Amino acid sequence: MNKILIFGVGLIGGSIALSTKKSGIASDIVGVGRNQDNLNDAIKLKLIDRTSQELNKDIAEAHIIIIATPVAQFSSILKTIQPHLSSHTIITDVGSTKTSVIESAKEILGSQYSQFIGSHPIAGSEKHGATAAHIDLFKGKNVILTPDQDTSPRAKEVIELLWKNAGAIVSNMSHGDHDKIFSTISHLPHLLAFSLVDMITQRTNANELLKFAASGFKDFTRIAASSPEMWKDITLANREFILEDIKHFENQIKLLKEAIEQEDAKKILALFENASKTRSEWSR
Amino acid sequence: MNKILIFGVGLIGGSIALSTKKSGIASDIVGVGRNQDNLNDAIKLKLIDRTSQELNKDIAEAHIIIIATPVAQFSSILKTIQPHLSSHTIITDVGSTKTSVIESAKEILGSQYSQFIGSHPIAGSEKHGATAAHIDLFKGKNVILTPDQDTSPRAKEVIELLWKNAGAIVSNMSHGDHDKIFSTISHLPHLLAFSLVDMITQRTNANELLKFAASGFKDFTRIAASSPEMWKDITLANREFILEDIKHFENQIKLLKEAIEQEDAKKILALFENASKTRSEWSR
Incomplete structure (x- = not known):
C-alpha cells in the first residue's frame, strides 16, 4: 500500500493525484492545504482519499510527498516535513523555478536531501484549484526533473515513474x-x-x-x-x-x-x- | 447596377466582395490582381463576377473602388486609377496604417481626394488569399474610417454602408x-x-x-x-x-x-x- 501526501491539491496537485490513483501507484492519497473548501472539492471529485488528521504520522508513513503549493510556501512546508521524514520517503515539488527550491531543500533536509528531486511539469493553465484538475493534464507534456550528484537513484526512479504514469515526457537537466x-x-x-x-x-x-x-x-x-x-x-x-x-x-x-x-x-x-x-x- | 472594382482579392478583398454581393450593394464585382491563380480561385468561389479585361474602362465605370493589396502597392495602384477616375467613384483602402496612405492619396488624387476615404478593418488572420475569404470575417469587428475636412460626405456614407453591410462596427477617427x-x-x-x-x-x-x-x-x-x-x-x-x-x-x-x-x-x-x-x- 502506497501512501502519497500532497501539499496543495490544486490544478497540478489534484491532477497528479488522479493519475497516481488510476495507475495504481497509490492506494492512499492524502491531501493537505490551507483552503478547506478546496480540500472538500478535492474529496468530492475523488482526487484524494482523505485529508490529513494526524499530519506528523502521515508524513512519517508517506512513500511519496508532493509539494504542489506556490513556491513561496515551499520552505515552510519542508520545515514541517523534515522532523518526521522517514528514510524511505521520496519528496518532489512542482515549482516553475528550481535553483531556489533546491537550495532550500539542501539547507532544510541536510543529509536527507538525497530523498528530494525537483520537478517542473510544463502544464500550466489560467485555471486553478481542485475543480480544474483532470487526468490528462500532463499527457504528452514535458516534465523536467533536476537531480544532481546528491540525488539518490531511487528518488530519480520513483519520481520519473510518477510523471510517466501521468503520460508526461520526462527530461533531466541541472537546476541552473x-x-x-x-x-x-x-x-x-x-x-x-x-x-x-x-x-x-x-x-x-x-x-x-x-x-x-x-x-x-x-x-x-x-x-x-x-x-x-x-x-x-x-x-x-x-x-x-x-x-x-x-x-x-x-x-x-x-x-x-x-x-x-x-x-x-x-x-x-x-x-x-x-x-x-x-x-x-x-x-x- | 453597381460596379465594384477590387484590387487584391485576398482575405480582406474577397470577404468584402462576398458581403457586397449578398447585400445587393453590388451587382458587378470585378477583381484585379497580380496572381492569376488567386483570381481563378476568387471566380471559382464566386467572390467576384469576373476579372478586368479593360481596366481603364472598369475604373471609369466603377461606383466603388477598393484597394485591398499590401500597403506598399497603394501608390502605384492609385496612379493607375487617377487618369480614368470619374467624379462619381468612391475609393477606399484597407491598410493597417493610415497617415502614409492619406498623404499618397492627397498627392496623387489632387482635387479628387474628396472621393477617397481610408478604412482599416480590424479583422486580420494568419490565413490569406481568396480561399481564406468568408462572409462573416467582419461581423462584429471594428472598422475604422479616417475621413478629414476634405472628404466628401458621400464618400463617408457609401463606405460606412459598405462596412455596416458586412456586419462591422464602424468608428471614425483622424488618421493620426x-x-x-x-x-x-x-x-x-x-x-x-x-x-x-x-x-x-x-x-x-x-x-x-x-x-x-x-x-x-x-x-x-x-x-x-x-x-x-x-x-x-x-x-x-x-x-x-x-x-x-x-x-x-x-x-x-x-x-x-x-x-x-x-x-x-x-x-x-x-x-x-x-x-x-x-x-x-x-x-x-
Whole structure:
C-alpha cells in the first residue's frame, strides 16, 4: 500500500493525484492545504482519499510527498516535513523555478536531501484549484526533473515513474540549466506581456486603446492575466537569469529601434523574416 | 447596377466582395490582381463576377473602388486609377496604417481626394488569399474610417454602408489618432514578438529552448509568424509613433528591471497586479 501526501491539491496537485490513483501507484492519497473548501472539492471529485488528521504520522508513513503549493510556501512546508521524514520517503515539488527550491531543500533536509528531486511539469493553465484538475493534464507534456550528484537513484526512479504514469515526457537537466532556459522562454515573455499592459493602463486613452485591441493583442497579452503573486515569486527566485535576459532583450529592441530610425528596410525585413520563419516552423 | 472594382482579392478583398454581393450593394464585382491563380480561385468561389479585361474602362465605370493589396502597392495602384477616375467613384483602402496612405492619396488624387476615404478593418488572420475569404470575417469587428475636412460626405456614407453591410462596427477617427492607437496596441506587440523570437534564434541552444517552450510562449509569439513583408511596410509607414512607443516600452522595462535588481517585491507585485487586473477585465 502506497501512501502519497500532497501539499496543495490544486490544478497540478489534484491532477497528479488522479493519475497516481488510476495507475495504481497509490492506494492512499492524502491531501493537505490551507483552503478547506478546496480540500472538500478535492474529496468530492475523488482526487484524494482523505485529508490529513494526524499530519506528523502521515508524513512519517508517506512513500511519496508532493509539494504542489506556490513556491513561496515551499520552505515552510519542508520545515514541517523534515522532523518526521522517514528514510524511505521520496519528496518532489512542482515549482516553475528550481535553483531556489533546491537550495532550500539542501539547507532544510541536510543529509536527507538525497530523498528530494525537483520537478517542473510544463502544464500550466489560467485555471486553478481542485475543480480544474483532470487526468490528462500532463499527457504528452514535458516534465523536467533536476537531480544532481546528491540525488539518490531511487528518488530519480520513483519520481520519473510518477510523471510517466501521468503520460508526461520526462527530461533531466541541472537546476541552473532549467532556470536559464525558462527565464528565456517563459519568464521573460510574461514580464514583457505584463509590461505592455501596464504601459497601456498609464495612457490617458487606455479605454480607447483597449476598445480597439484585437486578436493579436489578445494572444500576446494572455499571460499578463496570470497570477501576480506567483509571478512575483518566480521573478524574484530567478532574478539573475531574468535580469540577463532583460538586458539581452533591451539590446535586441535597441537594434530594431536603430534600424527603424535609419529606415533600414533590408535589416528590418531580415529580422522579421528570421522570426517569422522560426515561429512558423515551430508548431505545437 | 453597381460596379465594384477590387484590387487584391485576398482575405480582406474577397470577404468584402462576398458581403457586397449578398447585400445587393453590388451587382458587378470585378477583381484585379497580380496572381492569376488567386483570381481563378476568387471566380471559382464566386467572390467576384469576373476579372478586368479593360481596366481603364472598369475604373471609369466603377461606383466603388477598393484597394485591398499590401500597403506598399497603394501608390502605384492609385496612379493607375487617377487618369480614368470619374467624379462619381468612391475609393477606399484597407491598410493597417493610415497617415502614409492619406498623404499618397492627397498627392496623387489632387482635387479628387474628396472621393477617397481610408478604412482599416480590424479583422486580420494568419490565413490569406481568396480561399481564406468568408462572409462573416467582419461581423462584429471594428472598422475604422479616417475621413478629414476634405472628404466628401458621400464618400463617408457609401463606405460606412459598405462596412455596416458586412456586419462591422464602424468608428471614425483622424488618421493620426488611428496610427498612434494602432502603434501601441498592434504594431508594438508585433515588434516585441518578432524580437523575442529573433533573440532566441541567436542562442546556441535555440533548439532546446524551442523544445521546452509551451503554451504561454505559443500565444505570445503567434503574431511573430505574421508576414515579414507586410510588417516591414507597416513599421516603416508608422515609424514615428512606433519609435515613440518603443521608447515608452524601453522605459517601462527599465523600471521593472530596477525593481528586480532592488528585489522590490512590493513594486513588482503592484506592476503585475495592475496588468493582470486590466487584462482579466478586458475580454473579447
